[in-house]
Amino acid sequence: MAAKPVLHYINERGRMEPIRWLLAAAGVEFDECFVKTKDDLTKLRKDGFLLFQQVPMVEIDGMKMVQTRAILNYIAGKYNLYGKDLKERALIDTYVEGLLDLNELIMDYDYLSADQKKQQLAPILDKATNRYFPVFEKVLKDHGRDFLVGDRFSRADVHLFETLLMAEEYKPDILASFPLLQSFKARISNIPTIKKFLQPGSQRKPAPKEEDLQRIMTIFH
Numbered sequence: 001m002a003a004k005p006v007l008h009y010i011n012e013r014g015r016m017e018p019i020r021w022l023l024a025a026a027g028v029e030f031d032e033c034f035v036k037t038k039d040d041l042t043k044l045r046k047d048g049f050l051l052f053q054q055v056p057m058v059e060i061d062g063m064k065m066v067q068t069r070a071i072l073n074y075i076a077g078k079y080n081l082y083g084k085d086l087k088e089r090a091l092i093d094t095y096v097e098g099l100l101d102l103n104e105l106i107m108d109y110d111y112l113s114a115d116q117k118k119q120q121l122a123p124i125l126d127k128a129t130n131r132y133f134p135v136f137e138k139v140l141k142d143h144g145r146d147f148l149v150g151d152r153f154s155r156a157d158v159h160l161f162e163t164l165l166m167a168e169e170y171k172p173d174i175l176a177s178f179p180l181l182q183s184f185k186a187r188i189s190n191i192p193t194i195k196k197f198l199q200p201g202s203q204r205k206p207a208p209k210e211e212d213l214q215r216i217m218t219i220f221h
């Protein structure tokens with residue numbers, strides 16, 4: 001049996017969370033080795049495990065992979081979540097890049113101070129509601145299938161689902177004017193691997209707590 005992938009990152013969602021989601025969606029079990037202090041990060045660097053001195057790093061299939069997108073691409077390709085041909089892959093990439101842009105806004109928001117958060121939430125929610133979600137509502141309408149691309153579940157569905165859940169944390173009724181996104185969410189949440197990852201006690205991470213922000217910052221800066 002192949003070794004489980006090992007994920008090296010802080011015990012927070014950040015840049016690793018889409019990787020956790022994709023592995024979970026593919027039904028792949030993984031282990032996590034948390035970077036808890038600056039010394040832990042320094043050790044990984046000294047051991048030569050971080051090509052650009054950064055995490056996320058994922059040990060998988062004998063490789064020590066860095067760069068979030070490269071890791072996601074590998075997992076998606078390996079577990080058939082990357083479309084049936086190059087054109088589907090191009091479409092999936094387009095959707096995923098848009099979603100990762102939005103995801104990054106939310107991730108950066110998670111690490112702001114309480115004061116900064118007050119100012120920054122509205123523009124992020126505005127972008128989600130007026131720029132990104134209408135695109136996916138229209139894709140679902142025009143495509144008329146259960147999934148965003150082709151006839152099967154792909155990484156685009158996983159990233160959209162993850163992003164919808166995150167946006168709802170900050171505005172629970174954010175999908176009110178997107179009926180197809182609501183039904184998409186209900187459908188995807190019933191896929192067994194996704195259902196499992198949604199259960200309490202899974203390796204899914206919540207938003208970082210205010211009291212942990214300072215400690216997290218000292219690891220990276």
Ligand SMILES: N[C@@H](CCC(=O)N[C@@H](CS)C(=O)NCC(=O)O)C(=O)O
Pocket residue numbers: 014015053054055056066067068069220
């Ligand atoms: N492009 C990289 C960016 C990785 C990155 O910025 N990682 C942060 C943690 S989330 C880090 O390791 N920061 C320390 C540093 O850049 O020295 C990726 O997507 O993996």
